[in-house]
Amino acid sequence: MQSNKHHLLFIVFLFVGILSATAQEDGVVPLPIKAEKDTIIAPLFPDPALKEAVRKDSLEADSIKRTPSILLDNIKYKAKDYVKLSQKDQKIYLYNEAEIYYEDTELKAGIIILDYIKNEVYAGRLKDSLGNYTQLPFFKQGDNEVRPDSIRFNFDTEKALIWNSRTEQQAGLGQLGSDAMKVYAEITKKENDSVYFLSEGKLTTSKDTVNPDYYIRIRKAKFVPKKKVIAGFSNLYIADVPTPIALPFAYFPLTVGRSAGLMMPTFGNDPNRGYFLQNGGYYIPFSDYADITVTGDFYTNGSYGFRTQSIYAKRYRYRGNVNFRYENLVTSQKGFDDYSNSKVWNIQISHSQDTKASPNSRFSAAVNLGSSSYYQNSLNQVNLPLTQNNNLSSSISYSKTFPNYPSVNMSLTATHSQNTSASARANPQDNNIQMTLPTFQASVERIFPFAPREGIKKGFIQNINFQYDVNARNQLTTNDENFFKAGMFDNARVGARHRIPISTNFKVAKFFSVSMGGSYEDVWALETFRQRYEAATEDTRGQVVRDTIPGFDRYNKYNFSASVGTTLYGTFNFGEDKKIQAIRHTVRPSLSYGYAPSFEQFYDEYLNNDTGQVVQYSRFEGTLNGAPSLGKSNSLSFSLANTLEAKVTDKDSTATEPKKVPILSNFNISTGYNFESDSLRLSPLRVNGGTNILNNKMSINFSAGLDPYAIDNNGRRINKFNVDNGGSLFRLTQANINIGYSIDSETFGKKEEEEEDEEEYGEYDYVAQSGGRDDDLFGRADNYNNRSVEDDYGDKGDEDVENPTYATKIPWNFRLAYSASYFNSARQNEFSSHSLMFSGDIELSPRWKVGGSSGYDFKNKGFTLTQLRFERDLKSFRMNFNWTPFGTYSRWYFFIGIKSSLLSDLKWENRSQPPRR
DSSP states (O other): OHHHHHHHHHHHHHHHHHHHHHHHHTTOOOOOOOOTTOOOOOOOOOOHHHHHHHHHHHHHHOSSOOOOOHHHHHOEEEOSSEEEEETTTTEEEEEEEEEEEETTEEEEEEEEEEETTTTEEEEEOEEOTTSOEESOOEEEETTEEEOOSEEEEETTTOOEEEEEEEEEEEEEEETTEEEEEEEEEEEEEEOSSSOEEEEEEEEEOOSOSSSOSEEEEEEEEEEETTTEEEESSEEEEETTEEEEEEESSEEEEOOSSOOOEEEOOEEEEETTTEEEEEEEEEEEOOSSSEEEEEEEEEETTSOEEEEEEEEEEETTTEEEEEEEEEEEEEESOTTSTTOEEEEEEEEEEEEEEOTTTOTTEEEEEEEEEEOTTHHHHOSSOOOHHHHTOOEEEEEEEEEEEEOSSSOEEEEEEEEEEEEOOHHHHHOGGGOEEEEEEEEEEEEEEEEOTTSOSSSOOOHHHHTOEEEEEEEEEEEEEEETTTTTSGGGGTTOEEEEEEEEEEEEEEEETTTEEEEEEEEEEEEEEEEEEEEEEEOOOSSSOOEEEEEEEEEEEEEEEEEEEEEEEOOEEEEEEOOTTSSEEEEEEEEEEEEEEEEEOOOGGGEEEEEETTTTEEEEEETTTTSTTOOOOSSOEEEEEEEEEEEEEEEEOOSOTTOSSOEEEEEEEEEEEEEEEESSOSSOOBOOEEEEEEEEETTTTEEEEEEEEEESEEEOTTSOEEEEETGGGTSOSSEEEEEEEEEEEEEEGGGGSOOGGGSTTSOOOOOOOHHHHHOSOTTOTTOOOOOOTTOOOOOTTTTOOHHHHOOOTTSOOOOEEEEEEEEEEEEOTTSOOEEEEEEEEEEEEEEEETTEEEEEEEEEETTTTEEOOOEEEEEEEETTEEEEEEEEOSSTTOEEEEEEEESSGGGTTSEEEEEOOOOOO
16 A cells, blocks of 8 residues: 555656646746745746757747748837746736736736737736735827726737726817826727727726716717717716716817807896896807807897907017907886897906017007996996906007117007096096007117217216107097997197206215206197187176197206215114124215296297286197296205115024014105295195015005195185294195005915925915906906906925814914004195905815905995805815805805816806896
8 A cells, every 4th residue: 555655656756747848848937836935936937048949949849830920020018927828728828016018008917928829919917915905907099098907909900808997088279288088998999099989987087086076977889099088978077976967968168278069058037137147158169279159048038248368479579368248238128118229348468579579569458448437336346346447448559769979768558547446437527538549759869978888887978868758649438338439539749848858967076966958849740729719798797718720839948956875874783693783874965956947938828808917828838748847947856765684693503694673674765946936935844755674574554745835714725824823833735654464374474495395285276367456455356257266275295285183274364554644744644545355265164165354434434345254165166255244246156066177068057147227
């Protein structure tokens, strides 16, 4: 029995040895049997020469002739643990960090099996000791990338079966750049390079690729990379919970760049105008450099509106946009007492030219004109900061420079300024609109006729210089009623002014700077006015009649000026060991003299027959540039500029110099004396100044007017000093003060040097959206027309918004503005304006932010524009609620939607309509 056992073991070992020898003859390296204590390492396949020899021997020994594989000659492969080539299975096995490269195809995975006869490859993942899958396959062909759980691919047909694929498509092109659409599918069939068929897929823009917070489930779909996804029945899932938002079929564009398409409207109900659709329209990119968006609104009571926006840009040349908005506002229904119909419109044009396009010429435009009540009454443009804007302005200009010496600059400019205050809107006759169509300006550079072309200019003679400039304008004044009608040109004025200033400067006694100069002006007009007096009759009263005299006319005038100034420094040292080491006071006194003769030759006279008084007038009164002065000017003015700063010991121990802290950034005093006046020769004393304190967190600016003369009982100035009239040395006539204060959580947190490497929260560009104040003291803009739903918090990941449990941070900021204007020129003793405004935001959590802005008007005894804001970042979604609880612009607005522009139509918004005004 024991002998039989020995024979049996011998036969088994012999059989294993024969099998092992046979396998080695076939060129197969056996797989090692993995054990916990096994230290055997699988040998790599021999060098390519030996591999080729083994392959030829095996083919010669084989009775069946096999066609050599072209794939093996062109493919590159490698793996970390082992590479196994099996002639028997006609496959290559790659294990652990396996990689294959073939033409434009790249495949990486935990395990790869290559059938070089069928030219097919299978790639899968690995499971670690904890049971977790790692080294998921990565497949790339051309620009298309797929990250599946496993894949089967044929190199000849380029078809593939992919299980649990994940791919990312960069699509869309907006102001914030391209968005990424993630495409998931349980089973994907790759038909060719441009067509994939999906089964049980998901589409999302969520940044979480493992557990997206939302997705669109598609049962079956056709996927064309970088172009589109066409799906059957699809519905929205939020947190893996299905929603009733579904479509029988769906189309998702993935085109990189711009493509035409519909813009989905929002719907709602307005008590005064019925049901409505807003912001529906179409987008058309009609060239590589320009596009146009057309949107409109429709209300069931007959109100409607439409908007067009065109954006154009050409790199290194120009960029700009053109917006036109029109709304027909109908309130109530015809036949009712509260029925009304009004029309508002607005045009905005912006154009800027790249400096590289033409260094010597430039064209720019910034236009904002339209109905004075557009921002206040528009149903679609709800922009709180601009409702407080009392002016619309525009400018279109073209400039040209001729660089040869002496260089010449020329420009043509059209401007527009429109008063949109409440008083102007209430009375159209007071709604003044100022326009220049156009203004021509030209100037020649400063010429030094007695100075050398090179070197430093010295002395009185060498510093003599002169210039030449001309200004010609066609200016008109109209109102909202006559805007863009023939009547707007009734009050047009045309004129030109030529000016040649001459000046020089030099030093006196090394410390005094002296400037001297004069100016000659020649003024042209295309019409003048003659005045005469018509005596009273039985039917009419006596009156002054002005006759317009068409034709060219001109006058000239000139003046002379001189000034002397110096700079004085005073330093008070307290010692380098003190906290305040020194205080420095800088004083800049200046004394100026000006003289201009009387130009009586341009004045005429007429006799008032009723009073017998002779009245002097100039025929140039009422022209564009006015008339020359009748009286001689001979005055002396004085100014004193002061700055005060301290040198303090820097808290930074590594600093080598003391820190400069401003005490008074500026403090200026000025007054004057008129030698030609027969009374009231002293000018009022003007005082203004400003400073920044509390580490530049608070800014203070102030000004005041002090009059040395007294006033009579009627409030008129009299030629008697106030101190001689029983008063003080000066009489306060007006004063202004403005205080701004800004503080945030970082003020009491880390120092700046400790925060250099820390990320800051991104900030929404409300100024770019609204054009209003950048401190949101008037509220924050909500532009529902072409609104973008970007992430207010930037691109920070989850790790950036999680607070440590031991030191939770609550970022906040607070801004305050105080303004007061006081007038007492005729004993009014009143404040013309007196208000306090404030705004702030608090981030209650990394994704919760609340804020508000308001103020109090102490003069009118009421709150200013008040707005409360609530914002919530939902990762892929954004939610916000804005509320103006009371006042003329009381309203509320709620919005929730996907941030990505690809799926921006997946949103819900609701808002109250502005009250009728």
